[in-house]
Amino acid sequence: MKLPLSIQELNSEHARLCLDIEKFGNLKSGTNFASQKLLIAVSGGIDSTALLIISTLLARKSGGRVFCAHMDHNLREESCQDREFVEKLCSNLDVPCVCKSEDVSDYAVNKSVGLEEAGRILRYNFFNECMKKFDTSFLVLAHHLGDLCEDVVMRLIRGAGWPALGGMDAYDPGRKLLRPLLTTNKLQLEDFLKSIDCPWQDDKSNFSDKWTRNRIRNHIIPLLHNENPSFGTSIARLKSQADQDQNYWNCEIAKSLKKLEQLDGGEWLAPCSLLNKSHPALRCRLFKKIIEMLGKGHALADSITLLENAYSARKTGAVFQFPAGKTATITRKGIVFKISQRY
Amino acid sequence: MKLPLSIQELNSEHARLCLDIEKFGNLKSGTNFASQKLLIAVSGGIDSTALLIISTLLARKSGGRVFCAHMDHNLREESCQDREFVEKLCSNLDVPCVCKSEDVSDYAVNKSVGLEEAGRILRYNFFNECMKKFDTSFLVLAHHLGDLCEDVVMRLIRGAGWPALGGMDAYDPGRKLLRPLLTTNKLQLEDFLKSIDCPWQDDKSNFSDKWTRNRIRNHIIPLLHNENPSFGTSIARLKSQADQDQNYWNCEIAKSLKKLEQLDGGEWLAPCSLLNKSHPALRCRLFKKIIEMLGKGHALADSITLLENAYSARKTGAVFQFPAGKTATITRKGIVFKISQRY
Structure with missing residues (x-):
């Protein structure tokens, strides 16, 4: 040839x-x-x-x-x-x-x-x-x-x-x-x-x-x-x-991430002041991103929806489990995301 | 029975x-x-x-x-x-x-x-x-x-x-x-x-x-x-x-619509001050909405993309045709949307 x-x-x-x-x-x-x-x-x-x-x-x-x-x-x-x-x-x-x-x-x-x-x-x-x-x-x-x-x-x-x-x-x-x-x-x-x-x-x-x-x-x-x-x-x-929307959400999530508060022991607080002015469409994507940031293991869409629904209903004290020992806890200050030390 | x-x-x-x-x-x-x-x-x-x-x-x-x-x-x-x-x-x-x-x-x-x-x-x-x-x-x-x-x-x-x-x-x-x-x-x-x-x-x-x-x-x-x-x-x-995102975009579009300026003869100006701080993902949806607001006839996604690309490239003077006599013209002040009186 x-x-x-x-x-x-x-x-x-x-x-x-x-x-x-x-x-x-x-x-x-x-x-x-x-x-x-x-x-x-x-x-x-x-x-x-x-x-x-x-x-x-x-x-x-x-x-x-x-x-x-x-x-x-x-x-x-x-x-x-x-x-x-x-x-x-x-x-x-x-x-x-x-x-x-x-x-x-x-x-x-x-x-x-x-x-x-x-x-x-x-x-x-x-x-x-x-x-x-x-x-x-x-x-x-x-x-x-x-x-x-x-x-x-x-x-x-x-x-x-x-x-x-x-x-x-x-x-x-x-x-x-x-x-x-x-x-x-x-x-x-x-x-x-x-x-x-x-x-x-x-x-x-x-x-x-x-x-x-x-x-x-x-x-x-x-x-x-x-x-x-x-x-x-x-x-x-x-x-x-999809590329255009992905870029859009990446920008919005990046803005939101700056407003997270790092707590002791690698925990992150997404404060109510941030969450309450965010639309559910943004909140769900933000939750997904934070859970990914904690380490390996992705959250299912249905689990994210459960967290979002509980936050919307102000279910303070509710704890949600995600893969690889990650959790999200609804508190009076917002949602605390963390990963168990066993993982 | x-x-x-x-x-x-x-x-x-x-x-x-x-x-x-x-x-x-x-x-x-x-x-x-x-x-x-x-x-x-x-x-x-x-x-x-x-x-x-x-x-x-x-x-x-x-x-x-x-x-x-x-x-x-x-x-x-x-x-x-x-x-x-x-x-x-x-x-x-x-x-x-x-x-x-x-x-x-x-x-x-x-x-x-x-x-x-x-x-x-x-x-x-x-x-x-x-x-x-x-x-x-x-x-x-x-x-x-x-x-x-x-x-x-x-x-x-x-x-x-x-x-x-x-x-x-x-x-x-x-x-x-x-x-x-x-x-x-x-x-x-x-x-x-x-x-x-x-x-x-x-x-x-x-x-x-x-x-x-x-x-x-x-x-x-x-x-x-x-x-x-x-x-x-x-x-x-x-x-x-999709419902959640539709609601999100409806809210964002509603905010943007308040910033449109009505000109003589039923024309609408989407000013640069609005467009330049909007992401393309929002701009495309806003263009679609404005064209729908002008009267019957929907714009094809490809036509909206052409308008968006021309605006991004600041092609002042470019005119885009949409169904039912609607047009969008890129001017130095923004984009002017109108419908021809013949329709």
Whole structure:
């Protein structure tokens, strides 16, 4: 395979695709990401193959450097072919590539987690090692608009609230994770690879109904698309509103956090003076944030609602338990949040 | 059929069901609705038959009065049997009943609207006539948790934003519309009717894939339930958060509206002093509200986003067109909203 060396070698449609992807990634990360060191996670499928080539072209244009990480999950017989494909592709692109083989089934059994979860843990452990090794600024993932649609449906099924319902983030600063293809159609990626005569590996496990994600992709999403062929566009718009609202609530929560009072023993008081002038919509989100700040373990939406209802009804003395030994106690001064020393 | 005369005659489970429905309706309407005059819309199916009986029992307890309205759509051969059933049921319950026959197909053809839309228009026209005739405080509708789930999926498909994505309202003060069954399971309603030996009419058109709503109900919802048997509970929780957020944004928008300046000729100025200290999440919702206030015709989310982006980029002089001759012009003082006199 003879791959393009620069964006100028692409036809105008695909040059535009690359530039749109760069623009989206820049907007979301707030920086010119392609001018930096990028670790691209590549399975060898359409999405990540296209991502690797597009990132390489953008980095050449903008002065960045691209590294590749590939993990063999050893869940399919043909997975070693994927590894060979990715190594060949990287050699062709002159991109340093690290591959690692993990026994995902074994890990899943030993740690009593599902196969999907085991794969996820091992994959991100490996990616994080690679990020340290190459000192990269971003872990770049190939999730596209189809993945975003599935994720929104998955979150709807599982009962996510707003704005989490809007789906996975294009940029996660904590994990330095960037998804520049998140509003790009998979068909555009396939079309791009075909136009430059670049092959890819097919993952047959994508068709198995063993995985929730596949059942959503293969059975539910087509029905939604049948009702509205622009379903993907609707979901991209929803995500954009979710990002805007997430930013809004982050700002409001940040203002409120400044008014918390730290008590002895790592306890926090959310004083009545703060809570009484806050709307329940803000209070519920603030409670969630404070409980997260205390340490690991998230509070369920229903538990937060119980706390909110009790506070609204001024149930002084009521104590609410949250995961990992965290509690919230309604007092005359406000709500005291703490974590038990046993945890 | 010999129907119960009071809640005391029900078993404890169904007495509890009736009281929970009353509590939910009171919470949402902010008043003891069952002590007032209620118009119940009854098709004769499970949901509305149960609603009519439950409303009657609640009204007897709380001092209200119940009236019934039934419209024959003439879309199915057996629809006159539904009318006979509803009339018999009302006579049994000692509830005044008004029935009307409409040629929905004819209206759809003449007005060039779809059959569903035609049915909806004629039905609500009829209900509004009945509300005037009986001077009722609420139009009570039988939408239940299953309907809410379908509505959320329908809105997701059609690209609704937040909080509209949370689904139809349990209470619409403008239309005096109340849906006290909105978080009740259809199975509970069926179980209730069976326990009091009350029959109902089956609507065979519920199984036809001709209607979007039926395709969602019969094909998409079962797949979502397969993934999470508590899908309904998740949707009820989402709706509750949507109501909370809707109330939040209504409060914020009301504060902002006080800062608009009325200009000559029915124009409104949203001054920079207001807009610059408002977050984009609030600004977009405020723009939408102002455009609605100018007169009929809603703005698309994408048009609102274009206006927001142009304002953020300070594109002074830019003019944006909205439906029904409405415009927004970015000026140095802020954004001027107006409606052309031709409309």
